[in-house]
Amino acid sequence: xxxxxxxxxxxxxxxxxxxxxxxxxxxxxxxxxxxxxxxxxxxxxxxxxxxxxxxxxxxxxxxxxxxxxxxxxxxxxxxxxxxxxxxxxxxxxxxxxxxxxxxxxxxxxxxxxxxxxxxxxxxxxxxxxxxxxxxxxxxxxxxxxxxxxxxxxxxxxxxxxxxxxxxxxxxxxxxxxxxxxxxxxxxxxxxxxxxxxxxxxxxxxxx
Amino acid sequence: xxxxxxxxxxxxxxxxxxxxxxxxxxxxxxxxxxxxxxxxxxxxxxxxxxxxxxxxxxxxxxxxxxxxxxxxxxxxxxxxxxxxxxxxxxxxxxxxxxxxxxxxxxxxxxxxxxxxxxxxxxxxxxxxxxxxxxxxxxxxxxxxxxxxxxxxxxxxxxxxxxxxxxxxxxxxxxxxxxxxxxxxxxxxxxxxxxxxxxxxxxxxxxx
DNA sequence: CATACTTCGACCAGTGTGGTCAATGAATAA
DNA sequence: TTATTCATTGACCACACTGGTCGAAGTATG
Numbered sequence: 001x002x003x004x005x006x007x008x009x010x011x012x013x014x015x016x017x018x019x020x021x022x023x024x025x026x027x028x029x030x031x032x033x034x035x036x037x038x039x040x041x042x043x044x045x046x047x048x049x050x051x052x053x054x055x056x057x058x059x060x061x062x063x064x065x066x067x068x069x070x071x072x073x074x075x076x077x078x079x080x081x082x083x084x085x086x087x088x089x090x091x092x093x094x095x096x097x098x099x100x101x102x103x104x105x106x107x108x109x110x111x112x113x114x115x116x117x118x119x120x121x122x123x124x125x126x127x128x129x130x131x132x133x134x135x136x137x138x139x140x141x142x143x144x145x146x147x148x149x150x151x152x153x154x155x156x157x158x159x160x161x162x163x164x165x166x167x168x169x170x171x172x173x174x175x176x177x178x179x180x181x182x183x184x185x186x187x188x189x190x191x192x193x194x195x196x197x198x199x200x201x202x203x204x205x206x207x
Numbered sequence: 208x209x210x211x212x213x214x215x216x217x218x219x220x221x222x223x224x225x226x227x228x229x230x231x232x233x234x235x236x237x238x239x240x241x242x243x244x245x246x247x248x249x250x251x252x253x254x255x256x257x258x259x260x261x262x263x264x265x266x267x268x269x270x271x272x273x274x275x276x277x278x279x280x281x282x283x284x285x286x287x288x289x290x291x292x293x294x295x296x297x298x299x300x301x302x303x304x305x306x307x308x309x310x311x312x313x314x315x316x317x318x319x320x321x322x323x324x325x326x327x328x329x330x331x332x333x334x335x336x337x338x339x340x341x342x343x344x345x346x347x348x349x350x351x352x353x354x355x356x357x358x359x360x361x362x363x364x365x366x367x368x369x370x371x372x373x374x375x376x377x378x379x380x381x382x383x384x385x386x387x388x389x390x391x392x393x394x395x396x397x398x399x400x401x402x403x404x405x406x407x408x409x410x411x412x413x414x
Numbered sequence: 415c416a417t418a419c420t421t422c423g424a425c426c427a428g429t430g431t432g433g434t435c436a437a438t439g440a441a442t443a444a
Numbered sequence: 445t446t447a448t449t450c451a452t453t454g455a456c457c458a459c460a461c462t463g464g465t466c467g468a469a470g471t472a473t474g
Contacts (some may be wrong), residue, residue: 004451031238034432050434147337159474160379161372161411168371200360204368204411211420241463251422256464 002061005029005051011144016041016048018105020062029059029120056120063121066110067128073099074132083145084157086198089166092140097170101177148206158205169197214257223248223255225312226268232315236327244259263327270332273317277339280306290352292366293405296373299347301400304377308384355413365412378403 013103019041034055038045052058058072077152080176082088100107115134119126146155153161173190212220226248229238241262245252259265284302289295307314321340326333346368353362360368380397389397 015304035430035431045432045453045455046434046453047451050451113243124423153409157407160375164372164375165368166369167375173368220470240461242461251420252424252467253422254420257420262463 002057005027008051012043016043016051017062017065020058021066021105021109024059025105025112028112029055034058040145053078060121060125063113063125065082065130066113066124067132068104069103069106070099070132073127074135078139080139080143083143085144086162086202088140088144089162090198092136093166093170094191097174098192100174149206150205153205162201162205165201166198169194181206208311215258217342219250220247221248223258224269224272226267227382228312228316231266231269232312232319235319235323236262246330257342267328268335269316270320270328272366273313273320274332274335274339276310277317281339281342285346287346287350290350291355292351293409294367295347295351296369297402297405299343300369300373300377301398304381356414369408370403372408373405376401394411 005016006018008016016037021039022040023037032055038048041048048058052061073095077091077098079088079091082091106109113121113129121129127145141159144159149155149158173194177190212223214225223244226244230248231245234240239262241255242252248255255265259268280302284298284305286295286298289298318334320328328336338401348366351366356362356365380401384397
């Protein structure tokens with residue numbers, strides 16, 4: 001029963017969740033191994049199946065948790081009232097990069113869940129996930145003040161071009177940061193470079 | 208011995224190669240199953256190990272073959288004498304998309320080979336692969352006439368922005384095309400749209 | 415008929431799977 | 445103290461699948 005798991009002391013709980021997320025982040029459901037999870041979490045095999053009835057139940061618990069975390073972070077970063085497209089993208093990009101840097105396993109885990117062809121998750125969770133993706137899109141592209149864009153290129157194209165450019169920039173940055181650890185100050189300097197990059201994009205694509 | 212395999216009638220040979228490439232395209236080396244390969248190729252298990260001594264030998268044969276195909280296509284599409292950046296990118300994009308559409312398994316297979324952390328392939332093959340990647344980069348970015356670019360943005364940044372934009376466009380196009388089959392005429396219309404898109408990029412990033 | 419080559423798939427030992435359960439330890443209640 | 449309850453372990457289970465082997469059957473050629 002999950003009850004027993006919830007009343008566990010925080011550190012052991014975290015160890016188990018981290019180990020499980022890590023395993024499911026690196027393998028699809030079928031390939032993920034409960035043996036490796038208990039080993040990494042440093043608990044006996046029996047305990048895992050005491051807390052969660054089956055591998056599937058564990059998986060659903062993790063998906064639920066991941067969705068909660070993401071939904072929480074989401075409102076913190078995305079400002080749908082901001083009419084400037086690039087400014088709104090700024091929040092979205094920060095969200096993505098922060099999640100990636102702070103919780104890389106969670107990031108990959110959600111990726112795997114989405115990727116899983118035969119959806120493993122019950123309808124309710126699937127709908128929440130889909131809603132999250134849908135909201136992500138609409139909250140990025142709707143209610144934008146299009147009049148700021150240069151008008152020799154259709155607004156839709158401008159938004160796509162800007163998105164792709166930011167995506168490319170983010171990927172390059174992530175590759176550069178890969179494996180490094182950062183003090184706050186250094187991270188700040190990367191954000192400054194990013195803001196400068198966004199200004200370049202404004203110069204290119206705004207009137 | 209590979210000799211016996213090479214003297215096989217073409218259709219059976221193709222069936223085996225296709226099945227094997229397909230399997231290694233969808234799984235990493237360890238996860239790829241010789242059982243599934245022989246099943247898909249409709250041959251007995253014994254035959255596979257008659258033609259190739261081990262799974263590893265089969266794998267290396269496939270990598271070699273894939274490299275040959277890629278090297279051949281490569282010279283056909285990339286014109287290093289073209290000084291116009293976007294024109295050169297055009298060839299590269301066509302190469303990528305054609306390979307993806309015509310030989311999607313081969314495309315993914317090479318991806319898996321590159322991805323494989325502990326390199327499975329002998330040094331000689333590894334060097335060929337690395338050379339291919341290296342050449343791919345240098346032949347895209349060196350010898351470009353930078354004077355065409357607008358000069359309020361560093362040339363390096365312009366090239367990156369253009370690359371990212373084309374990449375994004377390609378990904379969107381591929382998603383749109385996913386699963387569809389095309390007669391030549393329809394494909395042409397997509398290329399025309401692509402050329403128009405490249406003209407937009409020229410308008411944006413060239414003087 | 416004999417010889418050689420092709421083809422098959424049952425079989426091998428090994429590894430790993432999700433899940434169980436008898437046994438022990440530890441804590442609490444009487 | 446003893447009795448009871450719950451936490452915890454890891455050996456163990458049946459099963460699935462692995463890369464690779466090999467004896468036998470089939471086929472072609474001499």
